[in-house]
Amino acid sequence: MITPMRVFVLLFNARTENEGIHSIRVGDRNKVLMFESEDDATRFALMLEAQDFPTPTVEAIDSEEVKEFCQGVGYDWEIVPNDSALAIPPEINVEETDWKLESQEDVAEEILPPNQESQEKSDLSDSELDSIRRKLEGLM
Numbered sequence: 001m002i003t004p005m006r007v008f009v010l011l012f013n014a015r016t017e018n019e020g021i022h023s024i025r026v027g028d029r030n031k032v033l034m035f036e037s038e039d040d041a042t043r044f045a046l047m048l049e050a051q052d053f054p055t056p057t058v059e060a061i062d063s064e065e066v067k068e069f070c071q072g073v074g075y076d077w078e079i080v081p082n083d084s085a086l087a088i089p090p091e092i093n094v095e096e097t098d099w100k101l102e103s104q105e106d107v108a109e110e111i112l113p114p115n116q117e118s119q120e121k122s123d124l125s126d127s128e129l130d131s132i133r134r135k136l137e138g139l140m
Contacts, residue, residue, distance in 0.1 A: 005063040007034035007079065008041035010048070010056035022048070022056055023075060031076040034066055040080060 009032060010022035023030040035041035041058045049055055063079070070077045 005036075006060050007036060007063045007066065008038045008058050008060055009034055009066060010041060010045050011059050012054055012056055014057040014059055021069070026076070029076050030074075031078055032066060032070055033078055033080050034063055035080045036082040037080075040082065040084070044080075 012020040012022065021032055023032045025031075033044070035044065038058060038060070045056045045058055067077055069075075
């Protein structure tokens with residue numbers, strides 16, 4: 001019997017109901033990167049963070065589990081060999097993820113009460129939007 005290979009993937013909101021896995025878009029397909037090296041995965045996560053992504057968590061997982069997940073949702077996967085030349089994450093990010101930051105909902109409630117949020121969203125001036133952005137950036 002072949003022993004399953006342990007790989008490292010990047011997760012957002014790890015171990016929550018709102019967990020998301022990082023993938024890159026290649027053409028019209030999503031691809032999950034499985035790193036053989038935890039250090040390589042961490043470096044890639046730091047590069048994502050430098051491009052204003054939310055902070056991902058590097059998690060060890062069985063490669064077969066990732067492959068099974070990818071097959072179930074129609075994603076591709078790729079193993080990134082140990083100490084390989086790391087690709088730089090794409091500059092273009094998807095506009096909307098399939099998951100939300102855990103703190104995102106809490107921040108919106110602090111800034112605007114739930115019953116006013118949708119009404120006032122379009123009525124905010126640029127200076128108010130800048131103020132909200134600064135508050136959000138301060139939380140990260």
